[in-house]
Amino acid sequence: MIIRAGYDIAFDSYQEVPMVVLLSVHPSRQQDLRSEHKIEVSPRVVTRDGLDPFGNTWSRFVAPAGRIEIRNDFLIEDSGQPDESAPAAQQWDVNNLPDEVLPFLYGSRYCDTQRLTNLAWSLFGPIAGGWQRVQAICDYVHQRIQFGYHHARSDRTASEGHEERVGVCRDFAHLAVALCRCINIPARYCTGYLGDIGVPKDPAPMDFSAWFEVFLGGRWFTFDARHNVPRIGRIVIARGRDAADVAISTQFGSAALARFNVVTEEVKGGLSQAA
Numbered sequence: 001m002i003i004r005a006g007y008d009i010a011f012d013s014y015q016e017v018p019m020v021v022l023l024s025v026h027p028s029r030q031q032d033l034r035s036e037h038k039i040e041v042s043p044r045v046v047t048r049d050g051l052d053p054f055g056n057t058w059s060r061f062v063a064p065a066g067r068i069e070i071r072n073d074f075l076i077e078d079s080g081q082p083d084e085s086a087p088a089a090q091q092w093d094v095n096n097l098p099d100e101v102l103p104f105l106y107g108s109r110y111c112d113t114q115r116l117t118n119l120a121w122s123l124f125g126p127i128a129g130g131w132q133r134v135q136a137i138c139d140y141v142h143q144r145i146q147f148g149y150h151h152a153r154s155d156r157t158a159s160e161g162h163e164e165r166v167g168v169c170r171d172f173a174h175l176a177v178a179l180c181r182c183i184n185i186p187a188r189y190c191t192g193y194l195g196d197i198g199v200p201k202d203p204a205p206m207d208f209s210a211w212f213e214v215f216l217g218g219r220w221f222t223f224d225a226r227h228n229v230p231r232i233g234r235i236v237i238a239r240g241r242d243a244a245d246v247a248i249s250t251q252f253g254s255a256a257l258a259r260f261n262v263v264t265e266e267v268k269g270g271l272s273q274a275a
Helices: 027-032 099-105 117-124 130-144 158-164 169-182
Strands: 002-013 017-021 040-042 048-051 057-063 066-077 187-193 209-216 219-223 235-240 249-251 256-266
Touching (some): 002 017, 027 066, 027 235, 130 169, 130 219, 169 209
Antiparallel strands (some): 002 256, 017 057, 017 249, 040 066, 048 057, 187 235
């Protein structure tokens, strides 16, 4: 399967503003690219790419006063298979976890585990099996939170999402991640593209999506508490402890979002038609 993805984003500022953006396909998916993948910035500025502490590709530049436009449009190959299911995957004891996995057990800015630990153990502690525990968490979060773009709030924590019972995809992911960590299952937050492939088209404007991954049986698996069904065509951009680590853009000054368009769609006929 070939997927076309990209974005057209603009910011307005009244003075020069340093910016860091996480808008490149994650290094783990770059071998799947089937066209040029280049972030175009207008007006042209000097940009520097590098890896952040979590292995994501970031781009740094100074936005001039006025409007700055950031665009990309690329093709990427995907297996066309839904998220993997592995009911036999087991939770590992904390003492056996690799060192690099441990940070994804700790509380973080939006995943305030200390407020949810008692709840998590009472609800999910009695459930046997790692995969079954995570799926039970997804079921709970999916039923607990009502999705709606008008519910978006950038500073909502996992425990607040649990109490308010409303949110967007990041709130579903934060609550699920926090509950997993509470019962000693490493979980990390993911952001990226997720188009309406294999499902009815959502009439709402396309946006970047958030989901999460858990460490079971010695590897990472994808889960999605918002949709709570395996989906096709995820393209990961960044992974971190929570949304604070993987913000699509961070401005070190005042820069107002002026335009935000995202596209993610299957290319019918594959490369030959896309050429």
